[in-house]
Amino acid sequence: MISLDRIQKDFDALARLGGCAEGGCTRLAFSDEDMAARDWLVSAMTAAGLSVRIDAVGNICGRREGDTDLPAVMLGSHLDTVPEGGHYDGVVGVLAALEVARALNLQNVSTRRPVEVVNFSAEESSRFGLATIGSKAMIGQLSVAVLKKLCDDRGQTLYRVLLDRGLAPDDLASAALIPGQVHAFLELHIEQGPVLEDAGVPIGVVTAIAAATRFKVVIEGHADHSGNTPMTMRKDALAAASELVLAVEQIAGQEAGPHTVGTVGALTVAPGAMNVIPGRVELWIDLRDIDSASKSVAVQRVMEAMTRIAEKRGVKIGHELICDDQPVVLSAKIRAEITAAVKTSGLASIDLPSGAGHDAMNMAAVTESGMIFIPSIDGISHNVAERTRMEDVFFGTQLLSAATLRLADQ
Numbered sequence: 001m002i003s004l005d006r007i008q009k010d011f012d013a014l015a016r017l018g019g020c021a022e023g024g025c026t027r028l029a030f031s032d033e034d035m036a037a038r039d040w041l042v043s044a045m046t047a048a049g050l051s052v053r054i055d056a057v058g059n060i061c062g063r064r065e066g067d068t069d070l071p072a073v074m075l076g077s078h079l080d081t082v083p084e085g086g087h088y089d090g091v092v093g094v095l096a097a098l099e100v101a102r103a104l105n106l107q108n109v110s111t112r113r114p115v116e117v118v119n120f121s122a123e124e125s126s127r128f129g130l131a132t133i134g135s136k137a138m139i140g141q142l143s144v145a146v147l148k149k150l151c152d153d154r155g156q157t158l159y160r161v162l163l164d165r166g167l168a169p170d171d172l173a174s175a176a177l178i179p180g181q182v183h184a185f186l187e188l189h190i191e192q193g194p195v196l197e198d199a200g201v202p203i204g205v206v207t208a209i210a211a212a213t214r215f216k217v218v219i220e221g222h223a224d225h226s227g228n229t230p231m232t233m234r235k236d237a238l239a240a241a242s243e244l245v246l247a248v249e250q251i252a253g254q255e256a257g258p259h260t261v262g263t264v265g266a267l268t269v270a271p272g273a274m275n276v277i278p279g280r281v282e283l284w285i286d287l288r289d290i291d292s293a294s295k296s297v298a299v300q301r302v303m304e305a306m307t308r309i310a311e312k313r314g315v316k317i318g319h320e321l322i323c324d325d326q327p328v329v330l331s332a333k334i335r336a337e338i339t340a341a342v343k344t345s346g347l348a349s350i351d352l353p354s355g356a357g358h359d360a361m362n363m364a365a366v367t368e369s370g371m372i373f374i375p376s377i378d379g380i381s382h383n384v385a386e387r388t389r390m391e392d393v394f395f396g397t398q399l400l401s402a403a404t405l406r407l408a409d410q
């Protein structure tokens, strides 16, 4: 039986590792807080009777043997957080997976296939600027060169950090799974949006995961005196940036697909003085969609907008592609298993897409991959106010358990 008491105890223990005084949690990938959370998880897995292995980039797997050596059912998520994030994003999926395996052991339930609980390294992009690093390594989509290039804001490379944490970045290739090595992957996660709460249902069966295309944009105008430069003779980089910000909003909202979203969430202005015309702006554009074609349209239109604005204002606009991930349709087979488990458990569910990226989208490259959402109160996430009712965590864990049993006995 799934125990809400045990899950709550795990939550309380983890919440102390990186918990902020004002609520929420800061547990950046491979920080001291993240390392403490990893140590905690290894102990909890061991106590639950799982055999633990840690791969070259620190992905932690706790394995429960099955009656056969058939490929395992893998379930999990991530323990790292954004700065001043919540206690639920990622954590729910790891703790629920741990509870599923622990409950199987406590009840002496045998399954045909092994069950593996996983904590992926560095799911959040906050520290190294690249998301889902652990699962990218697991599907063979990372290179040592990239590990050496990715840097945090103190100039430490991911490669160096991995070495310092006792991991083996040069053995990166050993972390990669081959297709078929895992039977299925399941991730329970908070929705991080308002749809489930709005619909009044506790479970979302995720259909597809949107992917991001991100750019760093540099606009170079001319920094001049704000008093002596006539309005007709300016090359104001911030005014150009403002047009671009509005163009991104217009393109995502009106011109691309029904699920396209576009955001400029960060912008720096130089020299940044009240009496100097802004000479240089750096900004970051994040475009997402569950449909590749619509996303390509959005990217194309944003490129056109940059050219148009640069010509019109006589500024230089350069861009650098940071990532161009492909949207992923999740396994129809796993969705059917989750939906069947929803029916037998008497819960209500709706199907919905995920606007955020998750490890499950990478795992789809090597196995049948599925995702279950539970509601986020007021849709809030990546924020200290992120909350999910423990009752919903309980329902989600029960469903994860039921779906895991169906898949593990195949």
Ligand SMILES: [Zn+2]
Pocket: 078, 089, 090, 123, 189, 358
């Ligand atoms: Zn997450």
